[in-house]
Amino acid sequence: MKTIQLTVNGKEMTLTVEADQRLLDVLRNNLKLTGTKEGCGEGECGACTVIMDGAIVNSCLVMAFQADGKSIQTIEALDSEDGSLHPIQQAFLEEGAVQCGFCTPGMVLSAKALLDKNPTPSKADIQEGISGNLCRCTGYHKIVEAVEKAADTMKEGGESHGTARRGTK
Amino acid sequence: MKKKGKGIGCTFYGTGYGNGFPDVSRSIAQLERDGSVTVYVGATEVGQGAKTVLSQIAAEVMALPLSGIHFVCENTDETPDAGTAAASRQTYNTGNAIKRTAELLLKEMKVTAARHWGVSTPGRISMDSGKLVHPENAAATLSYREVAMIKGQELLRVEDSFTAMTTRLDDETGQGNPYWPYTFNVYGVEVEVDTDTGKVSVVKAVCAQDVGRAVNPKLIEGQMDGGFAMGLGYALMEDVNLQQGHMKHDRYSNYLIPTAMDLPDLEKIIVEAPESTAPFGAKGIGEPVMLGVAPAILNAIYDAVGVRMTEIPVTPDRLLVALKQHEGKEGI
Numbered sequence: 001m002k003t004i005q006l007t008v009n010g011k012e013m014t015l016t017v018e019a020d021q022r023l024l025d026v027l028r029n030n031l032k033l034t035g036t037k038e039g040c041g042e043g044e045c046g047a048c049t050v051i052m053d054g055a056i057v058n059s060c061l062v063m064a065f066q067a068d069g070k071s072i073q074t075i076e077a078l079d080s081e082d083g084s085l086h087p088i089q090q091a092f093l094e095e096g097a098v099q100c101g102f103c104t105p106g107m108v109l110s111a112k113a114l115l116d117k118n119p120t121p122s123k124a125d126i127q128e129g130i131s132g133n134l135c136r137c138t139g140y141h142k143i144v145e146a147v148e149k150a151a152d153t154m155k156e157g158g159e160s161h162g163t164a165r166r167g168t169k
Numbered sequence: 170m171k172k173k174g175k176g177i178g179c180t181f182y183g184t185g186y187g188n189g190f191p192d193v194s195r196s197i198a199q200l201e202r203d204g205s206v207t208v209y210v211g212a213t214e215v216g217q218g219a220k221t222v223l224s225q226i227a228a229e230v231m232a233l234p235l236s237g238i239h240f241v242c243e244n245t246d247e248t249p250d251a252g253t254a255a256a257s258r259q260t261y262n263t264g265n266a267i268k269r270t271a272e273l274l275l276k277e278m279k280v281t282a283a284r285h286w287g288v289s290t291p292g293r294i295s296m297d298s299g300k301l302v303h304p305e306n307a308a309a310t311l312s313y314r315e316v317a318m319i320k321g322q323e324l325l326r327v328e329d330s331f332t333a334m335t336t337r338l339d340d341e342t343g344q345g346n347p348y349w350p351y352t353f354n355v356y357g358v359e360v361e362v363d364t365d366t367g368k369v370s371v372v373k374a375v376c377a378q379d380v381g382r383a384v385n386p387k388l389i390e391g392q393m394d395g396g397f398a399m400g401l402g403y404a405l406m407e408d409v410n411l412q413q414g415h416m417k418h419d420r421y422s423n424y425l426i427p428t429a430m431d432l433p434d435l436e437k438i439i440v441e442a443p444e445s446t447a448p449f450g451a452k453g454i455g456e457p458v459m460l461g462v463a464p465a466i467l468n469a470i471y472d473a474v475g476v477r478m479t480e481i482p483v484t485p486d487r488l489l490v491a492l493k494q495h496e497g498k499e500g501i
Contacts, residue, residue: 002473040420040421042421042422082367096388096391098218099217099218100215101216101393119312126429130429131428131430133429133430135398136395136399136426137216137391137428138391138394138395138398139391139393139394139396139397139435140429140434141432142390142391142397143429144429
């Protein structure tokens with residue numbers, strides 16, 4: 001057992017975690033943030049992607065104690081109080097970038113981490129940015145188009161609302 | 170050295186269970202008191218877009234906006250069986266069932282309206298922007314909501330089904346009607362083969378798919394993109410590595426599938442040739458969009474380096490061995 005302090009989706013919290021718990025387990029089981037999915041459990045598929053201190057990580061490969069002092073964003077960070085969607089989520093819907101949906105939370109977060117760092121990515125930048133996230137359904141084309149569209153929308157609308165609202169890194 | 174080549178792959182594919190196997194879809198349609206329609210059907214949405222396309226078919230028959238259709242699927246407690254989400258059969262088979270059920274509901278609504286108006290010819294009642302129109306007096310109309318109100322506490326609810334018309338092949342003659350309908354597809358690809366490493370990259374691709382009628386073009390494009398990616402993985406990467414019945418590549422760290430960086434742009438051509446027995450002419454394309462990819466890629470490899478690969482996936486090690494053997498033959 002170990003006590004850790006971390007920020008999850010803008011909320012600071014102190015948690016007692018088991019030594020063998022992964023960050024993924026803490027998010028899904030302790031915090032009930034089930035938007036984060038477990039796919040392969042070995043760091044290959046990216047379904048469990050979360051943003052840790054601004055960089056994407058596979059939460060199945062991060063031990064819970066390693067998240068001590070970190071700031072974590074999950075897909076739930078993109079929820080807004082008025083129910084409106086984040087521009088990336090909106091673009092995924094409009095472009096038909098979602099089929100079965102299992103990879104979608106991780107895809108959206110990888111896209112967000114990319115756009116937070118590089119608001120005007122090239123197509124190759126986007127392909128590289130989501131290359132750690134496997135998708136069996138879509139063939140990625142509509143996902144790449146959705147990220148391009150989201151980049152355009154966010155450029156017009158100024159700062160990403162997710163980042164502005166939550167004030168995280 | 171990098172060598173380029175082009176190849177095409179053409180396929181035709183019979184959708185549905187086929188060979189006379191009972192291929193039945195059932196559905197229920199119910200007129201709600203507010204004039205909207207609820208469709209109950211066992212069809213499963215797995216991301217392919219069944220919910221969307223089947224709702225569209227119901228909306229088209231009922232001349233309602235999509236928001237006027239409530240779609241209840243999957244829950245076996247309240248939906249009749251519509252078969253599996255397999256064999257690329259839901260758009261055609263269940264689409265037909267829903268079309269027939271919605272048409273039956275409409276017929277019952279016209280019977281109700283005819284009784285209300287005291288006319289004996291419900292078949293002559295027409296529809297205009299979501300309203301039933303009196304056969305002799307175009308000014309007299311009934312909205313769906315009004316039809317529901319006439320029925321009072323009794324809800325109009327009908328059930329119908331569709332069965333695909335296939336037969337087993339005759340063992341003696343080989344004759345029969347094993348599938349209905351068929352759908353047609355062609356892929357063209359351009360590959361770049363690195364003869365030093367054996368790596369094959371697909372640099373350009375085009376897919377033309379016969380869909381009968383494109384109920385939802387965006388969803389069809391999504392199926393084409395997905396089928397192309399699966400076909401590319403099947404041709405070049407994905408190897409379960411069966412050894413004595415054991416799948417040795419049973420995880421993503423050794424069973425490789427394409428990432429966003431492995432896929433070139435795909436030009437997508439939707440070919441509409443309505444099928445007379447299909448709902449509004451629409452056929453299923455879930456599996457067909459995958460089939461032509463591997464043959465097209467293998468043909469392109471042959472065009473690039475003159476090697477006819479007969480085993481997939483064409484991994485770099487396999488291609489290097491084949492290239493060496495080919496060089497040996499050419500040397501003689």
